[in-house]
Amino acid sequence: MARHPSRTRSAPLRPPAPAPWKVLALALLGGVLGAGPGGVGRAGSEMLAARAMAAEPQHPQGSQVPQPPNFLIVVADDMGYSDAGCYGGEIATPNLDRLAARGLRFTQMYSAARCWPSRACILTGYYAQQVRMDPPQGPLPDWCRVLPHYLKPRGYRCYHVGKWHLMGAPRPVADAGFDRSWCLEDHNRYFAPRRALLDDQRQPPVAEGSGFYVTTAMADYSLEFLRQHRREHAGRPFLLYLAFTAPHFPLHALQEDIARYRQRFRKGWDVLRQERSERMQRMGLVAGKLPPREPEVVPFWNFAEAELQKRIGPGEVGRAVSWESLSEPQKDLQATKMAIHAAMIDRMDRELGRVLDEIRAMGALDNTVVMFVSDNGASAEQIIRGDGHDPGAQPGSARTFLCLGPGFSTLANTPFRLHKHWVHEGGIASPFIVSWPAGLKAWGELRHTPCHFIDLLPTVLELAGVKPEPAWRGAVAPPLPGRSLVPALAADRPIAREYLYWHHQTNRAIRVGDWKLVSAGTKDTTGPWELYDLRTDRSETQNLAAAHPDKVRQLEQLWQRCEDEFRRQAGPPPKAAKAGKAKPRAKSKAKTGPNPQAPAPLHSPPKPSAKAKSKPADSFPHKPFL
Ligand SMILES: [Ca+2]
DSSP states (O other), X not given: OOOOSOTTOOOOOOOOOOOHHHHHHXXXXXXXXXXXXXXXXXXXXXXXXXXXXXXXXXXXXXXXXXXXXXXXXXXXXXXXXXXXXXXXXXXXXXXXXXXXXXXXXXXXXXOOSSHHXXXXXXXXXXXXXXXXXTTBOSSOOTTXXXXXXXXXXXXXXXXXXXXXXXXXXXXXXXXXXOSEEEEEOOOSOSSSOSOEEETTEEXXXXXXXXXXXXXXXXXXXXXXXXXXXXXXXXXXXXXXXXXXXXXXXXXXOOHHHHHTTTTTTTTHHHHHHHHHHHHHHHHTSOOSOOOOOOTTOOOTTSOOHHHHHHXXXXXXXXXXXXXXXXXXXXXXXXXXXXXXXXXXXXXXXXXHHHHHHHHHHTTOSTTEEEEEEESSOOOOOOOOOTTOOXXXXXXXXXXOOOOOHHXXXXXXXXXXXXXXXXXXXXXXXXXXXXXXXXXXXXXXXXXXXXXXXXXXXXXXXXXXXXXXXXXXXXEEOOOOOSOOOHHHHHSSOOOOOSOEEEEXXXXXXXXXXXXXXXEOOOXXXXXXXXXXXXXXXXXXXXXXXXXXXXXXXXXXXXXXXXXHHHHXXXXXXXXXXXXXXXXXXXXXXXXXXXXOOOOOOOSSSOOTTHHHHHOGGGSSOOOOXX
């Protein structure tokens, strides 16, 4: 097996640091790391410290202070806010439910609406616009670090398994600093992917009919890396970044998994959505109205209804229309598609269970911070890629290419509006489960503070005892825009911040306190601003823009200020990238006026990383990392 080629890379020179567990102990005992992003509330630190100090078995160093925690960051792909059982869904997710029971569920975690900008936020701690990742425009800025660059100088070993999609740093090992990586680049085939990298090295295509299934393989590689860690690096903490592709289209699942859900969704999306909403209200996850379906809104790159019927069959439906209006063949196919979506999540949960079992067997589970999110809301996309769709093949098998579609995506995003790629709540609301038995006093509780994927990195850094230096590769990095969520781990308290910002294609939003200004664009144009008070109307049903024009103006100005500042920080992509390989979309970047257009010229999900996917070793002209 190929080993990574990055042995010669080294951390930037810096003064000798205290042992990481001592740094963490200081943070827990005295809240002295308040200078980190967002700071630490003293009371929160004390509560954490009390819990950590009670966990004596977690002190293998023989000291009276805890070892720095391990991190397992798990990302689902296109999973709806309420799909998991512990968020009110019908799908069996016992492992996620157990994590929630021994940890916390956040109710207002936000993604960046799409695969690649969300991953940019998670892995770099910056808004995607700050690091040239939305739209993707060449390499990350020179000043931009990826999570392992912060953790490795503290002694961490860092492992990546699964989807990558950080096109600005296309090689997980060489560019992003991971020690080991299994990187899936073929997102169109769950049973026989053709493109994957092991430690940045291209692997042979998986043979068809070999019994391979991507989600299971991701757990297998995770176990391999963890076992190697146990053998060779037992005294060191680890980060495992496990990025599943489930349940992103194509809807590919094992037939025995689909069978468990074959009848589960026959009631249809209207009844099930009402049931989910009521369950979620009882669980305390959300309050307020269930908005109506929006059959008039689908992604602009979707196949037209007639094309869907022609290529998929008479059971396909292109709009979130009334369930009762569907024909029996339509009800049958739609319920089958949702069963496959459920099966993919069910399998992901089972495979996550194997990873957790392995960490438990290492004796490390109590001191592992597990974080689970979904990179964006469920998807209303309906396209065909990969090997195409054979209408005669068994739904969910390798020869099919089905997408969940807007009807059941609306259920998956209950109780929110719209879907993946929009920045209304349905596109950006993510489940967020945090478990850390040795460090969390509160188990099974909810946290309602608004937070965003940009907060994950500062949270990890604080828990690891890392205080990032601003200089990196000879450049000074802008301040991290996120806030550490450590105070909210201890108690349900607000995290102070000025705003949260979104911009994906022609969709825009900004949130300040409970006010959210949001607009849904079309292929070529931005839409009008809508204003919501999320305190009473998280489902965005009462547009208050006309009643509060001053608030609209104020928030629009703030959004524009963010837009201008973030793109200035990113800087133009290097000329070498512009000249060829990175294919920048200068048009969408050049102007960010009052009605900025991100033209989103593609009819299918953008493929700016086509070169990166096919030739990852030389996709972008990088300086070597120091
Ligand atoms: Ca996604």
